[in-house]
Amino acid sequence: MTRPLLITDCDEVLLHMVAHFRDWLDEAHGIDFAIAEENWGQALVRRDTGEAVEPEQVWPYLDGFFDTEMERQTPVKGMIEALDLITAHADIVVLTNLPDHRRQPRIDQLARHGIGHEVYCNQGGKGDALRAILEAHRPPVAVFVDDLTFQLDSVAKANPQVWRLHMVAEPLVAQHRPPAPAAHARIDDWAHAADWILARFADGQPAPVPTRRDLTDAASAA
Numbered sequence: 001m002t003r004p005l006l007i008t009d010c011d012e013v014l015l016h017m018v019a020h021f022r023d024w025l026d027e028a029h030g031i032d033f034a035i036a037e038e039n040w041g042q043a044l045v046r047r048d049t050g051e052a053v054e055p056e057q058v059w060p061y062l063d064g065f066f067d068t069e070m071e072r073q074t075p076v077k078g079m080i081e082a083l084d085l086i087t088a089h090a091d092i093v094v095l096t097n098l099p100d101h102r103r104q105p106r107i108d109q110l111a112r113h114g115i116g117h118e119v120y121c122n123q124g125g126k127g128d129a130l131r132a133i134l135e136a137h138r139p140p141v142a143v144f145v146d147d148l149t150f151q152l153d154s155v156a157k158a159n160p161q162v163w164r165l166h167m168v169a170e171p172l173v174a175q176h177r178p179p180a181p182a183a184h185a186r187i188d189d190w191a192h193a194a195d196w197i198l199a200r201f202a203d204g205q206p207a208p209v210p211t212r213r214d215l216t217d218a219a220s221a222a
Helices: 018-029 055-068 079-087 100-112 127-137 149-158 190-203 212-221
Strands: 005-008 031-033 044-046 091-096 118-121 142-146 163-166
Touching: 005 127, 018 031, 018 055, 079 091, 079 190, 091 100, 091 127, 100 118, 127 142, 127 149, 142 149, 142 190, 149 163, 163 190
Parallel strands: 005 091, 005 142, 091 118, 142 163
Antiparallel strands: 031 044
16 A cells, blocks of 8 residues: 655755855855845845846856755754654655756755655656656655745646645745745644644545636635
């Protein structure tokens, strides 16, 4: 019999990233990063000129961080203990938005923190990738955890039967992010998140799938 399945994002869910990215931009490039800004195309400013970093240059900086600075990333408080607890009741996979060539570095990075779960890489929305994971594992119930609103929306559209938890584990970011409408819950710490996830697994029921009437009523209310 297959077990329940937790599918979790990595950056700002398992490991802190943006604060370390900010520090590296400061130290190595003289760039200030407005960590609260959701649109990174407007968040990076060159200190010597006061000009915003061109949007097309933001991603090369991010690539540079992952090329050389992944060892900076630190575990989210309580995450390791929570995953250990959940592992007793369910399987766990990590679905991270990184290019495929970074899969082994991510596996190695997580292993250094004692995390040995299967890792999948993805680009863009995670809905289709998560569907493929579900087809491979065939869990009776699944929970997806991510910090990004658009990823929770992607999964809701492609896999509405999956429970969705919105977690923003970086406090500097969390205070500026409202709960994702497509999530069933918003919990930013792993101690409480583990309780919520295990309750979904104990119930053993997939998330309720909205009917056509539900969607029509929601559209009318909006």
